[in-house]
Amino acid sequence: MSTLDPVNPQKSRRGLDRIWHATLISVDGFRAGWREAAFRQEVLCAVVMLPGAFWVGQTWVETALLAAVVILVMVVELLNTGIEAAIDRVGPEWHSFSKSAKDVGSAAVLLSIILCSGVWVAALWQRFAR
Known part of the structure; x- marks a missing residue:
């Protein structure tokens, strides 16, 4: 990984790809909350x-x-x-x-x-x- 690559790959996503991955991350957040x-x-x-x-x-x-x-x-x-x-x-x-x-x-x-x-x-x- 070069110094230009972001540590968080979400930061380099754009458009629908970013929205899709953000949705998946949110679903993971609901799963984490559900454990409480x-x-x-x-x-x-x-x-x-x-x-x-x-x-x-x-x-x-x-x-x-x-x-x-x-x-x-x-x-x-x-x-x-x-x-x-x-x-x-x-x-x-x-x-x-x-x-x-x-x-x-x-x-x-x-x-x-x-x-x-x-x-x-x-x-x-x-x-x-x-």
């Missing part, structure tokens, strides 16, 4: 809540918001899983920086779940309290 019990639980909730968003939402904006906060929880969980994987790659020993990174990622997941819960409770209240 928390992500599987969130996917199970999404299987129920995403169709439910079309029933609970009274306008397209409400439906979109209800669906978006469910997807947001899964996005944040995948990011948290990535943070944890990167920290674990550095080493198995305990370190305060590693703990802080994992704790902050976990807090982000918690906040996304609180946001999702709040939006859904408000929408359900609006729909059924009349």
